[in-house]
Amino acid sequence: MGISRDSMHKRRATGGKKKAWRKKRKYELGRQPANTKLSSNKTVRRVRVRGGNVKWRALRLDTGNYSWGSEVVTRKTRILDVVYNASNNELVRTQTLVKSAIVQVDAAPFRQWYLQHYGVDIGRKKKSAAKKEATEGQEGEAAAEETKKSNHVLRKIEKRQQDHKLDSHIEEQFGGGRLLACISSRPGQCGRADGYILEGKELEFYMKKLQKKKGKGSAGAA
Template sequence: MGITRMSDLKRSKTGARSIGWRKKRNHAKGRPAAATRIGAQKIHFVRVRGGNYKRRALRLDQGTFAWASENATRKVRIMSVVYHPSDNDLVRTNTLTKGSIVTVETGPFKEWFAKAKGKPLGNEKYEAPKNITDDMRKSWLKHKDDAPVESDLMSEFSSGRLLAVISSRPGQCGRADGYILEGEELKFYQEAIQKKKKSG
């Protein structure tokens, strides 16, 4: 049968061998990993137990990412995989999995910020729209006294690439969605990426 998900024949956490009291079962069989890469979208439907279907993403080039502190979510293009906590080979091959640290484009978030708050994000030039609606004015007044965007994240916007983490499972649901890194989490991964560059 090959790939199996059953743990009957594995060692225990302490390293003790387990005695195989039965052979492999059909209900416990597994499939090869999806190994989702960055590229033009390509999704396969896989029939699974109970007549359900999994969406096996083989290629993805965009996803929906959330900017949590601003309560904003936008569909953006995924540029590359820059760090993975489990395997450097997944970085080399640009493989998308849950937990992958990726760089995404900044454009859609900049557009949203300018429209919602009536000011540019960073030092970029800002041209106010010609047709300003009442809703836009209300939004600008509402966000007038908001705290500024933190400096670490601002430098990410200036570079044109944001660090984000994938929180969905592309090989199971056919989507690469996640959130933008901020605060302590952003600092941690920035240091980890720099450390990896120096050692490499």
């Protein structure tokens, strides 16, 4: 039969059936959803649509371009997990990438940029005394790299740090190496899972939602 977007097959308001008076038309067709899955085996299909135009149907993706709004920086990063979807919990369980899904992305590219831009290595865990000795050599190398920076660069970094303040919630996430982000593109239409890092009130809202969900899960397990 195929998926049809016409109203010929619908019943009347009274509940009576309509008699089909013409055949289906090409412009009334519907296509099944892409249900893009989170997988390292990237698969994107080319779909020819009306007017000879092209859509890119992503079936499996694991990377995307994510922008950090307050810092005005965008980096390509790995999508690690789908954690929340306002419309459907099933899409979280099946790790489906759709627009407005809340995902966890790898923080490494942003941490790297932050170190280069502000000279601060965020989310670095405090090391124990035993580990300190082992990493002394590495720290020496890092210090040598630090000294390579010219006075001009150091002045620039110092100026950037003056009025800069990092959101405590984001700093906390950098510690875990994962950032909460929202997908703003449509993977089934453009073949990409791009989005933005959650910040401020929006981040607080979704953190509460996830906490609530976690609480329900632990209560159910008990």
